[in-house]
Amino acid sequence: MGQRWALRVARAYDGERFRRDGATVVVDGDRIAGVEPAAFSPPGDVPVTDLDGTLLPGLVDCHVHLVAAGAFPGAQGSLEWAGTADPASVDLVVTAALEDHVAAGVTTVRDLGDAGFRVLAHRGRHPERLPRVVAAGPPLTTPAGHCHFLGGAVDPDDPAALDRAVADRVERGVDLVKVMASGGFLTPGSDQLGAQFEVAPLRHLVDAAHTAGLRVVAHTHSVTGAEVALDAGVDGLEHFTCLAPGGVHAPAELLDRVASAGVTVDPTLGHDAARFPPVSQMPPHVLEMLARIGITDRDAHFAQVARGSLRLREHGVRVVSGLDAGAMPAKPHGHLWRSVAALVEGGWPVDEALATATSAAADDCGVDAGRLAAGRLADLLVVDGDVATDVAALGRPVAVWLGGVAVGT
Template identity: 40%
Template sequence: MMPFAIHAGLMFDGTSVSGPTTVFLEDGRITGVDTSGALPPEGVALADLGADAFLMPGLIDPHTHLGFDAGPDPVTSFTTAGDAELLAWMRIAAGRALHAGVTTVRDLGDRNYLALTLGTESDRHPGSGPEILAAGPPITTPGGHCHFMGGAAEGAAALRDAVRDRHERGCAVVKIMLSGGLMTPGSAPHEAQYSLADLRIVVDEAHRLGLPVAAHAHGTPAIRDALTAGVDSIEHATFMTADGVDADPALLAAIAESDVFVSLTTGIAPGDSTPVLPPEVAKRVRAVHEAFRNLYERGARIVRGTDAGIAQLKPHDVLPYAIAQSTADGPSPLEALVAATGLAAEACGVADRKGRIAVGTDADLLVVTGNPLDDLDRLRDVRAVFRAGVRVR
């Protein structure tokens, strides 16, 4: 790829904002960042995106499901589709995310490792979709949450084998369903599915092999076990009980004092109608957000995943909505942008090359019209997206 440069009136580099900036790209990487306002040297092609353009790292979604179609019954669609049909849908979902400026996603649950297949395609053709950090089928109990993805494992030997299989296949993360979930009949979100001893087996084996562990955990006991076992990220963290929410202050403090990432997945894209949440979610919304605000106030390392695909309110371009909505829980607009770029890159283990605009990092870039720090809804006014230096819109 020939070297070229892009220029914008404002630039957010993953931590702070500067004025007029020119960024130089070559072979999918950033080779220079000039904040002096000077034009590039003669012979370097320049795309001037305008004085009102806001240049930033591409967004990172640390919790998505490309195999779910964000339709009225995503589980049935998922389970009845053949692999070829499901992969075709996943290509569409990935493209929708990329066109919204989401240049990296962590897929935390697929079937037959199709997200790995799609990730290879995306790496070969960067304009087709975001970089995909795949978990493969989540490890779950027989008949447990999302067992239909094919990741059921029980007993020490089977759990170790499950981790090793994901490592051998090239997964970027191990996902374990530590609690139940609403999408699986007979599964209770507030109940733990694995013992602390079982979880430790998974965490120890994954860490021995150099893989992080993302733990799906809704109920307070599961969240406590996730923290005790040393998982790398706690997904959802809604502190659900059988009939409400129990955000134990001591547990909140322990989470904030640890290095664990908390990936919250509450963002929705309302579309043209008033959003309707499932009753089991709606009755807990206020208490859940109070827990989130408490975590923010204590300084927990919080990122925003989306769970994209699991419901009609969560299409695969929902992340910009989730970022804007996150400020209701406490972060400033700047903190919300950091969480969706640099901090999310850390949570996904790719901070050495993602989430920043700096020499040597991947040329994954989003350009929007106007300053999102004044109005985070500007994240949806996309002017350009670059994935590995390829302009996709």
Template identity: 40%
Template sequence: MTSRIYAAGLLLYGPAGRALVGGAVLVDGTTIADVGPRAEVVARAAPGTPVADFPGAALLPGLIDTHVHLSFDAGPDPVAALLAGDDRTLPFSVAGRARLLLDHGVTTVRDLGDRDGVVAALRDAIDQGLLIGPRVLSAGSPVTIPGGHCWFLGGEAKGTDGIRAVIRRNVAAGADWIKVMATGGTLTPDGPAPAEPQFTTAELTFAVQEAHSAGKRVAAHVHGAAGVEAALDAGVDTLEHCSFIAAGGTGAGPEERPDLVDRIAATGTYVCPTYSGSLDLAARSIGPERMRPWLDVALHQHERGVRLVAGTDAGIRGAGFDDYATGLEWFGRAGLPADVVLEMATSRAAEALGLGDRTGRLAAGLDADLVLVDGDPRADLSVLRSPALVVTRGRPHLPPAAAERGLG
């Protein structure tokens, strides 16, 4: 890869409020070498460095999806499809889904539910340059109780001995993160309910200590308040969903626990509400008035200082790999400012994943992960739906939709 300057009418650095009109980014190989006003970046670059000018576009860091399931197909019944599928073709399906995410501006993903190490193999193939795709972090098989949420992914564990065995197996297989199912979930209707804890606080604490001793952070799938409390007591690194579903189920609306929200904020634990196109399905099912309390869960967390990050749960029903921006738009509908939403999808997401020194911002020395969109996403988040260009670790990628537009 060679050096190239990408100049745009607007640079969005990643952190909320940091923007530059008429800026440029110098990419040298896989790395950002310089960022600043166009004229200054060009002047500092080696003579003859090619410049790609996009005066009507915005250039921002590559987007980050902190919660995906590449083994699921996002169809009506992703679990049944996985279980009935052909293991020989699953790696190709997984690679195709990762490519779709890249087509839509996502340059980093964290997969939080794999089976048989397929996602880890994809990560390695991308890192070795055998495939083009986003940077992938894999959590392997989630730790769950026997017959518990997503048991079919191979991470069933009974007691501390079972927890240790699953975590050590995942670490040996190259897991970047450890995922623990702290409560039940909707994908496993025969298991514990979403509000019901699956592990004791002592067991979760053991899981976190085991993972941290191996240098791995822990993501906790959690819905109900009791599970949130246990996960915080255990010291997990990220809370996934954190929807505060009440014991009575979704029909009763979310449980209001401002005291617990304040505790999340005080600990600095990152929360991924997993907003995606699945909310479109929910809105059509229950109507906008009944959606409002669920949107207020994330809004109130933001207002009380919780560090929210963007992630879509891509792979579950309605959460497609080609509509990352839909989740960001739902944050906007919830009432979060657009520049905050963009930060959640870039610099803050990178920090949550332990990648703040590698990606998520436009800054010299970081990996050259960039996305170029027509228009200003601070004014309209929907412009992120169809990127004009994506750069992943210095490698330019033209999304098929952008190529079609170029062909007229």
């Protein structure tokens, strides 16, 4: 048994629902030993910390790019930069990103866009000080495909190369595999409306990963890319923006198919509007693509995307939250609360929106956290205010614990 102590807060969310009577969480070493109402008095020898605000499990961000500081494409600190920067510089960016996450109460991150496998070395390096890291290594993509500059390009017509790419990841000990099923906004010349892989090579990759016991998540902005990824048997869909010529729309049959296949969707919602350029200032390749889809008003588009997220819920799709932190200036590390706030803006009940960033996210990442429950890791977050009525309070951290150890915020 470790050293027991207790944290008592009048408002609490346990990973699935708000607790009417608040919570006194008893911590033993790095685990939660018990969860009682706030009125509960632990034995006299157990020190109690009393705080105002709302107590939650530490947040779990399912989609980050730790190697990027969120700069514009091509600039120092961007994903493109990470693909060519020296390892020591990348390590500094990774550490700074992890510090931003934990200060914000994000106690687990899933990295889906590594460069040079740098992120793997950061797993478990400072377990008492920096978030838990689940890492995919560089995303698999086609030559010159989306994020090829991260070093994960493979020739889809060469089955031996596909096998080698997966075997390399297995050997290095990745936690899952990420594949780019469609083009992306950060990569000029890649096609956001199409599919990067045919079904057969993508299924080859997925089967090889599954044989090694690894899950596969697929980046896709297009309806076509999502369909190919589902045909190939992926386990998760990132973004799932459902772009198609003439608009943004997830067909009901596609949503039903995702739900019945048990595939997780991470819609990567949320951004800091103050740091998002207006449509008129987007690079030419993005403008051209937006015109093909018919997007002219940025804020109207994002409001539509937020409303669209409600359809995931209505069709019974399992949803987790990831911000895509580091991908661009509007998505800073540690701002996962914006993903939750976007779901609420789209019409999600607050408790269900929070589950996408706590219990559901932890389950999807395979970490034993995400819930205020006996036996779980004592990753804890207290924020300033009542999250049930003011979801933005999630972005106002007061105190954070990692495995029962207090972290400076």
